[in-house]
Amino acid sequence: MAAARVRSGGRPTLEEVAARAGVGRGTASRVINGSPRVSDATRQAVEAAVAELGYVPNRAARALAGNRTDAIALVVPEPETRFFAEPYFSAIVRGVGAALADTEMQLLLTLVGNDRERRRLAQYLTAHRVDGVLLVAVHADDPLPELLEQLGMPCVISGARHAAETLPSVDSDNFEGARAAVEHLVSRGRRQVATITGRLEVYGAQRRLDGYRAAVAAAGLAPDERLIAPADFTEEGGAGAMRDLLARRPGLDAVFVASDVMAAGARQVLREADRRIPEDVALVGFDDSVVARHMHPALTSVRQPIEEMGRRMAQLLLDEIAGRAPGDERPSVVLPTELVVRDSS
Template identity: 55%
Template structure:
């Protein structure tokens, strides 16, 4: 055991050096995997590290390298929304595991309230994080540019809506929506409605665009990705367009809300009304009937985000990259 420690008295580089009978520089080289070390010195140092239970002091390293080895994961939603939406869970999980494997610290920041937002802006500097992963950006948020100016690398989910700077990862939402709606039409549906996501978000807009690509300006009701908004939207649709025989919802969560309303009004799914969601989240399997949904490769998106961010940090990539991944229609019982 490595006790007898005096609490914070972890061994230092210097102590390892003494123990291994080499200089500080050599230990540092070994720890950082430099090639310029003789096999013998390397072995001695590694033994000493193991015996002493040496762990490099992150603060000291940060002080000289100017690298914090911390990545912020910033979510522009209320905590409630963040946890209610399965998309976040899956992408955070993916990001987390990649970051952990690279020994990078993931600092989670949930910010929506103005005061939180202000604090967050103050916090996101090179003093604290090397880079930031931005999720669920709304509208033309100036934060990415601000961070870019401060030399904090950023990668976001979703194509920037106005500005064209910025590295991002996205699913091909438009094509996914198009495929879903095309499928509905092929099934013989004549009156296909859409329940949209928030139109100040790239994903919301693109999915609506995809819908319109196929049916022009069919019946549309606006939602915000939440289940409540899906219910409300379905209600409106039923009122205004009683002849609707298919609904494309821009998220599974909204589709679940729509399903509840349809059932409540006695419409059978899929016989009377076909329903397709978006995300292929876990809930899609649990509805009655199971939800046909557009799958986006969320784990891969997370991985790509980290990859792009690290590339930026290493300076491999100075420009702005974009990665758009394909979606896939998963057919189940609801359409």
């Protein structure tokens, strides 16, 4: 019934498939790995044997013999609470998952918390336990990307770390998203458009500020540094920045906030100051998170195609692993954003 040498409850091995198909182990391996150097008849015989036996290759053996793992790691710095918030984390994961769906690649999730875990991570990667790494929310001063580069470990990051990013990266068009948001406010007749920024060490936050400035200039409005309030991506930070703005420029009639969460903080302050939204002050956020949809009034926000970003990151990484021709420049993808207009503007 079953193949000759069946260990109790054991899964069929390549050897058994080969025997069943009446071919050698090497040939069976070739068929399974889609090598073209196999005759049609042989291929069919092997495929039949695979189907009959329900053969599934043993990953560990493959990895050991082939010196690869067919797995990539998604590395998430856990302290980065912002990343874990909607919509980032799940959307990225879905995108990555989608890109990997018809691949043999497995997705390893690695949360990096404290320094100890960080060191362990370096070991993991050093030990070549994965074929490539997806890095999200990396800071400009994070040594990890360089380490990976030295190890020759393929790696893709989300969000360029600075203008001269050298690693393959996927980003949304922060500049254009911010520019469009501010342009929208101006088109609605707003004349004193303020902005609350994220931490400006984060390149994306800087780009959003750049976009704001560009739109203000394009609209022929007088640039005013006192309409710019830096914050830190938190709700409290957003509230604090809003208070500063109100104190400095009580006449402002619109605020472009670099994240929805900060916008929630700002809205709270505006409500306390009895400014109506959008009548007195128009508000636009960034991220199109669930917060935006449920805020009252519903928040106009800049949507980033996060799932698509995940998908592209994974694709880029697979390309990287497959090996780009030397000399190819580092691919970097910038995806368009979309302004979702709701009631706050």
